[in-house]
Structure formats: C-alpha cells, structure tokens
C-alpha cells in the first residue's frame with residue numbers, strides 16, 4: 001500500500017545525504033534539459049520564476065543568467081545549502097513542493113526539473129505550481145523517459161529483475177515512471193487547472209567515466225534506486241553489478257561510456 005508519509009521521509013533523508021554525490025553523477029545530465037525547460041516556461045529577462053525542487057540550483061542559475069528574477073525552493077536543507085553555496089546571488093528557500101511557502105499569483109513562470117517523480121503527492125504539487133502563478137503564467141516540468149529509452153535505468157532495472165528482486169520492502173510511493181507517459185502528463189496538467197498542455201521529448205546523453213560508474217552512481221547518488229539496490233542480498237548485488245558492467249560495454253566510446261537518457265518535458269499555461 002502507498003505510504004505517503006513514509007515515502008516522503010525516505011526521500012527527504014535520502015536527499016539530505018547526497019547533494020555532492022548527486023552533483024557529481026547527475027549534474028551534467030539533468031542540465032541538458034534546462035534550456036528547453038526555460039523556453040517552455042517562457043523565461044526571459046525580467047520574468048519572475050520559481051524553481052521548484054531546485055536541488056543544487058542549476059535551473060535557477062540558468063534562469064538568472066537569462067536575466068530572470070528567480071527563487072529556488074527545495075525541501076532538503078542540505079540541497080538548499082549547496083544551491084546557496086553555488087549561487088550566492090540567488091534566493092533559495094526551504095519548503096515543500098506540495099505546500100509552497102509562497103503566496104498566490106506571484107510568478108510568471110514555474111519550473112521543476114526532475115522533481116515531480118520524487119514527490120509523494122505529485123498532483124498536489126501541480127496544483128501548488130498553478131496557485132503561485134499569475135493568470136497566463138507558464139509551468140514546465142521534466143521527468144525521465146521510460147526505462148526502455150533511458151538506457152541507464154533500463155540496464156539497472158533489467159539487471160535487478162534478472163539477478164535480484166524488484167520488490168524489496170521500501171516505503172511505497174507513486175510510480176517512478178508515471179509522468180514518462182505523455183498522456184498522463186496532459187491529464188494531470190489539466191487536472192491541476194492548466195490549459196494547452198504540451199509534451200515533448202528532450203534528447204540527453206549521459207557521459208560516464210567508466211563501466212563501473214553506472215552501478216556506483218545508482219548506489220551512491222540516487223534515493224529510490226539506491227534503496228532498491230541496498231535491499232538486495234549480497235550475492236545478488238554482486239551479480240547485478242557484474243551484469244550492469246557487462247551491459248555497459250555495448251555503450252563504450254573510447255575510455256568513456258555514453259548512455260541515451262532522454263527526458264519528457266511537459267508544460268502548460270495557467271488560465
């Protein structure tokens with residue numbers, strides 16, 4: 001059964017411990033969606049923007065470089081500290097995407113890069129994004145495409161399915177790939193009150209230093225996938241690691257590894 005409180009706590013304690021690891025593993029990858037995301041939210045000089053689930057603050061920083069006036073919100077104090085350290089000129093505030101600590105109608109644009117798939121109540125967060133926008137304001141979010149296309153997830157989940165157990169006990173949250181389905185994005189954006197929803201795919205490529213990196217990054221720099229790996233028996237985990245390394249050889253380019261990791265970018269307008 002879905003355990004919303006337990007899941008939120010699990011996500012929160014996970015993110016609190018990994019700002020540096022997340023940056024090292026995913027910083028250059030999730031950054032590849034930022035410009036399309038800011039375009040979808042119509043961020044220009046002077047636009048008032050909220051970056052929701054801002055993590056280390058990459059999107060907020062890019063919005064500020066466009067001349068936008070931006071604030072970042074994240075529920076992890078450690079992430080907020082990291083974002084503030086990287087971007088001393090930008091305001092970051094601790095707060096929950098499902099209950100934003102900001103008033104109604106304050107923003108022209110709201111963006112959430114790879115945040116919604118970590119929330120216990122994503123529909124509530126969509127409604128909150130809508131609430132803080134002015135009429136005519138734009139909202140955009142990104143998630144990972146399905147594991148058949150995001151090769152890094154496909155390889156890891158495939159190796160766990162083959163050598164381990166995909167159903168280890170973890171606080172159950174909403175499906176990780178729920179918003180990888182464009183129709184679901186459209187339905188959910190409409191449900192939260194947005195109009196003219198649009199969904200596109202953004203090609204992204206994950207450059208990994210070696211065939212060891214995917215297993216290490218998934219173990220050390222994620223929350224839900226790391227929990228899944230931690231829950232495996234030790235002999236299974238060894239086989240999973242070997243299978244992942246083996247599979248990655250197909251994606252080797254010289255000394256490095258290149259994995260397609262496309263994003264789904266959904267956006268809509270507040271009426």
Ligand SMILES: C[S@@+](CC[C@H](N)C(=O)[O-])C[C@H]1O[C@@H](n2cnc3c(N)ncnc32)[C@H](O)[C@@H]1O
Pocket residue numbers: 011015030031052053054055056057058059073074075076079095096097098112113114115118119120
């Ligand atoms: C995958 S990271 C994305 C970070 C960043 N947006 C990026 O572009 O890389 C997910 C972020 O969502 C934050 N987060 C998860 N649940 C949240 C919630 N309920 N409210 C606010 N932030 C949340 C985490 O602390 C983490 O910083």
